[in-house]
Structure formats: C-alpha cells, structure tokens
Amino acid sequence: MMIVRDIPKLKSLLRAARAQDKTVGFVPTMGAFHDGHLSLMRVCRRENDLVVVSIFVNPIQFGPKEDFRRYPRQEKKDVFLAKKENVDIIFCPSIKNMYPDGYLTSVEVADVSNRLCGRSRPGHFRGVATVVAKLLNIVEPDRLYLGEKDAQQGVVIQRMIEDLNVPVSVRILKTVRETDGLAMSSRNQYLTAVQRREAAVLYRALKSAADQIRHGERRAQRIRQTIRRMILRESSARIDYVACVDGNSLRPVDLLQGRVLVALAVWFGNTRLIDNITINII
Ligand code: AMP
Numbered sequence: 001m002m003i004v005r006d007i008p009k010l011k012s013l014l015r016a017a018r019a020q021d022k023t024v025g026f027v028p029t030m031g032a033f034h035d036g037h038l039s040l041m042r043v044c045r046r047e048n049d050l051v052v053v054s055i056f057v058n059p060i061q062f063g064p065k066e067d068f069r070r071y072p073r074q075e076k077k078d079v080f081l082a083k084k085e086n087v088d089i090i091f092c093p094s095i096k097n098m099y100p101d102g103y104l105t106s107v108e109v110a111d112v113s114n115r116l117c118g119r120s121r122p123g124h125f126r127g128v129a130t131v132v133a134k135l136l137n138i139v140e141p142d143r144l145y146l147g148e149k150d151a152q153q154g155v156v157i158q159r160m161i162e163d164l165n166v167p168v169s170v171r172i173l174k175t176v177r178e179t180d181g182l183a184m185s186s187r188n189q190y191l192t193a194v195q196r197r198e199a200a201v202l203y204r205a206l207k208s209a210a211d212q213i214r215h216g217e218r219r220a221q222r223i224r225q226t227i228r229r230m231i232l233r234e235s236s237a238r239i240d241y242v243a244c245v246d247g248n249s250l251r252p253v254d255l256l257q258g259r260v261l262v263a264l265a266v267w268f269g270n271t272r273l274i275d276n277i278t279i280n281i282i
Pocket of ligand 1: 183
C-alpha cells in the first residue's frame with residue numbers, strides 16, 4: 001500500500017494504472033476509520049483492480065462553530081486498518097495542496113443542499129460538493145463508494161455528478177451499525193457513557209417508524225411524532241429535525257408514497273448525530 005500526499009504524483013500513478021486497463025474504485029473519507037468505512041473499502045476491493053481511499057478533513061465543510069479542530073485524526077491507525085483491507089493507495093493531501101493561496105472556486109448544488117442538515121449547517125454541502133468534485137477530478141475513478149448513513153450527502157453528490165457529466169458510477173452502501181443499532185460514526189467517540197447509551201434510541205425510533213409504516217400508517221406527521229416521542233424520552237437528546245422526505249428531491253411529504261427517506265439529526269450534548277432509513281412503498 002502506498003501513502004500519497006502529492007496530487008501530481010497520485011495522478012501519474014493512476015495514469016499508469018489506467019494505461020494497463022485497470023479499473024479504479026474510490027472511497028473518500030475524513031479518516032478515523034470504523035467498520036462503516038472498512039465496509040466501503042471491502043466492496044470497493046471486490047469490484048475494482050485498484051482501490052484508492054482518501055483521508056482529508058475538509059475545512060470548508062465545517063461551520064465556524066463546528067468541530068473541525070477537534071475532529072478525530074488518527075492517520076497511523078487508519079493506515080494500519082486500510083492495509084488490512086488491501087487498499088492500494090491512501091491519498092492524504094494537505095489543506096494547502098487542496099486549497100492553495102488564491103483558491104476561489106466552489107460547487108453549489110442548489111435546493112437539495114439547503115434541506116434537512118443544510119438548514120442547520122449552512123454552506124456544509126457546498127464544502128462537500130466542492131471537495132468531492134476536486135477529488136473526482138484528481139482520482140478520475142470508475143466507481144465511487146458512499147455510505148447510506150449520509151443520505152443527503154449521497155443525493156447532493158449524485159446530483160452534482162449527473163449535472164456536471166462526471167463519468168463515474170456511484171455505489172451507495174448500507175449503514176453499518178453497533179450491536180445496539182447506533183450507526184457507526186467518527187463522532188460517536190465524543191459521546192459520554194450516558195449519551196452513548198441514550199443514542200441507541202435513534203435507530204430504535206427509526207425501526208419503530210418502519211414498523212408503523214409496515215402496518216399501514218401513511219401520514220408523515222404520525223411517523224414523525226412516533227420518532228420524536230421516543231427520542232424525547234432520553235434526557236440528553238435535543239432534536240434538530242425529524243423528517244419524512246422524498247428520497248430523490250428531499251422535499252417533505254405529507255403522505256408517504258414511493259421511495260421515502262425518514263431522516264433525523266439529534267444533539268446529544270455537543271455532539272450532533274444523524275441517521276436515516278429508506279422505505280419503499282408500493
Ligand atoms: P466520513 O469519513 O464520515 O466523511 O465518511 C466517509 C464515507 O463513509 C461516507 O461515504 C459515509 O457515508 C460513509 N460512512 C460513514 N459512516 C458509515 C456507516 N456507519 N456505515 C456505512 N458507511 C458509512
């Protein structure tokens with residue numbers, strides 16, 4: 001496995017691979033690997049000749065009051081874990097390499113960026129779309145691997161890829177969870193023991209919403225109410241949003257039909273966690 005920090009060096013390595021007709025799979029991350037990241041690497045390994053994983057804590061997707069400075073960084077451990085998954089190249093650019101002096105450009109995916117998490121994190125998805133556009137131009141992968149856990153991120157990136165005619169196919173993979181159902185996240189390590197225990201309510205609430213839908217409930221308001229009630233029983237939880245939206249447009253729905261995304265963001269102390277489920281109603 002190679003660790004590459006330099007953009008021209010990575011490009012020349014990938015040019016050589018492509019000249020040998022090798023397919024390239026790409027997993028962009030912010031590091032602090034857990035089984036969610038590793039599951040993306042595993043599928044990427046199965047489906048491509050060359051596996052590239054980036055580790056870059058992207059400053060422009062964090063708001064001024066967010067956790068950019070304290071975001072976990074553990075490069076040595078990440079390198080060890082990626083090696084075990086037979087990753088070929090870890091790309092760890094510096095901030096200066098990605099955003100050199102004089103940098104001015106950003107990619108804005110309108111509408112879908114401003115819903116759900118976009119409301120409480122203004123500019124977040126502009127930062128995400130911009131860094132992913134840059135990474136796709138650098139790596140030029142055949143396949144891009146994303147996690148379902150960041151559902152809105154997936155919608156924003158897929159929209160950008162279609163709108164800008166980026167020649168890559170996107171694979172969105174299932175959320176990997178702890179045994180009590182909590183979606184794995186690098187931010188889970190911020191939680192106190194009490195918050196960590198209480199955070200398991202998120203998936204319990206989503207599952208009970210799914211049950212309610214399975215039993216025929218179609219009113220979004222009822223579904224949201226079920227979820228909110230369950231979450232508010234936990235003393236450290238503060239709800240940012242609980243939403244039922246169309247899985248493609250992310251527009252709120254009143255009556256559930258088609259592919260519906262039930263998504264939430266909840267604060268536990270200073271830590272904001274997100275989770276979601278997608279339900280297909282036929
Ligand atoms: P991050 O390092 O948080 O930016 O995440 C990098 C990639 O891993 C993104 O595509 C995430 O959606 C994905 N990911 C994060 N957590 C999980 C999880 N629990 N299960 C599956 N994929 C995940």
